[in-house]
Amino acid sequence: MTIRASDREASERFYETVLLPVxxxxxxxxxxxxxxxxxxxxxxTAEKPVTRRLHIAFVAPSREHVDEFWRVGTEAGFRDDGAxxxxxxxxxxxxxSFLLDPDGNSAEAVHHEEGRRxxxxxxxxxxxxxxxxxRFYETVxxxxxxxxxxxxPDRGTFVGESGSFSVVSGTPTEHLHMAFPAADNETVAAFHxxxxxxGYRDNGAPGDRPVYHEGYYSAFVFDPxxxxxxxxxxxx
Numbered sequence: 001m002t003i004r005a006s007d008r009e010a011s012e013r014f015y016e017t018v019l020l021p022v023x024x025x026x027x028x029x030x031x032x033x034x035x036x037x038x039x040x041x042x043x044x045t046a047e048k049p050v051t052r053r054l055h056i057a058f059v060a061p062s063r064e065h066v067d068e069f070w071r072v073g074t075e076a077g078f079r080d081d082g083a084x085x086x087x088x089x090x091x092x093x094x095x096x097s098f099l100l101d102p103d104g105n106s107a108e109a110v111h112h113e114e115g116r117r118x119x120x121x122x123x124x125x126x127x128x129x130x131x132x133x134x135r136f137y138e139t140v141x142x143x144x145x146x147x148x149x150x151x152x153p154d155r156g157t158f159v160g161e162s163g164s165f166s167v168v169s170g171t172p173t174e175h176l177h178m179a180f181p182a183a184d185n186e187t188v189a190a191f192h193x194x195x196x197x198x199g200y201r202d203n204g205a206p207g208d209r210p211v212y213h214e215g216y217y218s219a220f221v222f223d224p225x226x227x228x229x230x231x232x233x234x235x236x
Contacts, residue, residue: 001039001120002177003051003105008034008043010102015041017076018099021068022060022109024119037119038162044175050103053126053173057108059118063095069109070097081106120163123178125227126170130156132224133167139198140221143191143231144180172225179230185217191231192219203228 005011012034016026019036028035033042039058044050060066067084074080082098090096093113101107110121127133134148134156141147146160157166165178182188189206196202204220215235223229 001056001123001179002033002042003040003054003056004042004044004048004175004177005101006044006050006103008041011041014073014078014101015039015107018069018073018078018107018109019058019119021072022058022065024058039120049175051105051173051175052103053105053171054176055106055108055124057096057110057121057123059116059121060109060111063111066095066097066109066111070099073099082108117162122163123165124168125165125176125225126173127167127225128172129224130154130167130169136195136200136223137167139200140191140195140229140231143182143187143194146180173227174225176227177230178227179218179232182231182233185233185235188217188219188231188233192221195221200224204230
């Protein structure tokens with residue numbers, strides 16, 4: 001997934017500061033983006049504005065790592081959004097802490113006793129029309145690999161092998177880019193064909209994108225709130 005920042009340098013400094021204590025190391029920093037494995041950060045432009053009102057949770061190996069995420073972040077002057085502690089309303093062993101990034105997005109470190117692969121544990125994407133968003137993500141679930149697992153009056157949670165994301169009623173998250181991996185080019189094509197055939201907006205037909213790397217084959221559509229959703233086969 002990719003977020004766009006109003007000040008890339010400030011946001012890169014935030015994520016580098018708080019992710020290192022939980023063992024998530026920056027894997028790339030170049031002209032166009034910085035990357036921590038599956039999470040990347042780029043500078044906003046007029047065509048690709050700032051990402052706002054996103055909640056992203058990162059896997060922490062232990063409760064002590066959750067504590068350190070929050071301590072290091074608050075001591076560096078970043079905004080507190082929830083001190084370390086249990087959150088049994090989510091699950092019995094859930095332990096998390098929360099900070100706000102420079103653009104006000106909520107970043108969390110979370111530890112589950114059963115362990116998670118990471119680095120991203122889950123996302124919360126706020127949406128204007130919960131039923132419409134659930135319908136979109138259910139439509140493309142066969143290609144994204146994230147199926148609807150839990151429903152509540154204010155949210156729907158989609159779960160895949162690498163984590164989960166929830167669509168949550170509220171003022172919508174803006175300008176998020178989510179990419180889901182595919183094992184072959186046909187899955188990419190089927191994603192685009194299915195979504196566009198169901199009436200969702202095209203944002204890029206299936207094809208090679210060598211600007212990213214050789215073999216990169218992807219397609220893009222917009223979800224009901226205008227977030228950019230991609231399915232990609234890296235052909236590696």
